[in-house]
Amino acid sequence: MHLDPVIHAPVRLQIVALLAAADEAEFGFVRDQVGVSDSVLSKHASALEGAGYVEIRKGYVGKRPRTWLKLSAPGRGAYLAHVAALQAIVAQSGLSLTPE
Amino acid sequence: MHLDPVIHAPVRLQIVALLAAADEAEFGFVRDQVGVSDSVLSKHASALEGAGYVEIRKGYVGKRPRTWLKLSAPGRGAYLAHVAALQAIVAQSGLSLTPE
DNA sequence: CCGTTCTCTTTCCAATAAGGAAAGTACTTT
DNA sequence: AAAGTACTTTCCTTATTGGAAAGAGAACGG
Numbered sequence: 001m002h003l004d005p006v007i008h009a010p011v012r013l014q015i016v017a018l019l020a021a022a023d024e025a026e027f028g029f030v031r032d033q034v035g036v037s038d039s040v041l042s043k044h045a046s047a048l049e050g051a052g053y054v055e056i057r058k059g060y061v062g063k064r065p066r067t068w069l070k071l072s073a074p075g076r077g078a079y080l081a082h083v084a085a086l087q088a089i090v091a092q093s094g095l096s097l098t099p100e
Numbered sequence: 101m102h103l104d105p106v107i108h109a110p111v112r113l114q115i116v117a118l119l120a121a122a123d124e125a126e127f128g129f130v131r132d133q134v135g136v137s138d139s140v141l142s143k144h145a146s147a148l149e150g151a152g153y154v155e156i157r158k159g160y161v162g163k164r165p166r167t168w169l170k171l172s173a174p175g176r177g178a179y180l181a182h183v184a185a186l187q188a189i190v191a192q193s194g195l196s197l198t199p200e
Numbered sequence: 201c202c203g204t205t206c207t208c209t210t211t212c213c214a215a216t217a218a219g220g221a222a223a224g225t226a227c228t229t230t
Numbered sequence: 231a232a233a234g235t236a237c238t239t240t241c242c243t244t245a246t247t248g249g250a251a252a253g254a255g256a257a258c259g260g
Contacts, residue, residue, distance in 0.1 A: 003110045010103045020193035042238055083195055093120030095183055142209055
């Protein structure tokens with residue numbers, strides 16, 4: 001049970017948590033929610049894709065290009081494991097990260 | 101509600117969570133629990149002290165020098181805020197870091 | 201006394217990461 | 231043709247990290 005460095009970075013943790021809630025999310029939506037620039041999101045998204053945690057799908061909305069991000073199954077597993085590791089660490093202090 | 105970079109680093113998160121549970125902890129105990137070398141713990145402890153989050157007390161056990169680490173009040177506050185920020189992020193995904 | 205041990209602290213170093221700015225790509229719209 | 235959309239890459243500079251090794255100060259053993 002250890003923290004996954006790919007997921008632990010603040011920006012990526014936010015991206016992954018956001019994607020875990022949704023099926024797919026648009027690049028622009030994620031960028032705005034996380035509050036980063038295009039270039040920063042693009043780089044982090046590539047890093048997550050490189051780790052096999054996120055799938056990047058390109059398509060169109062009308063005639064405009066659009067990119068969607070989606071947590072892959074391994075990405076979801078890694079995220080759950082990461083949260084479990086956080087819970088284990090935080091639990092030491094008497095706090096909890098999980099219900100019950 | 102944002103992640104505190106001083107606390108977010110994996111090693112320091114573990115140190116702070118450990119200290120949050122105890123009043124004071126010995127350097128050697130923390131080093132072994134966290135699983136780092138003397139030099140690494142020494143550096144992180146200094147970083148936490150520099151941020152005002154940890155107090156470092158030196159004393160003796162018999163005739164041997166010993167160092168104790170303790171979370172300061174600001175350190176505890178920063179830790180609680182950090183955990184709250186983590187909870188907020190993780191909560192997006194439908195998971196929880198808090199009881200109830 | 202000298203060398204070793206104990207308990208950290210510092211220095212040195214090499215690797216990695218991260219962000220901002222700006223340029224680039226590939227189209228589409230005006 | 232010029233400008234805009236939606237990203238992607240490159241460039242560059244700063245920050246962080248960890249391991250290894252050397253240091254520091256006191257105490258113990260022979």
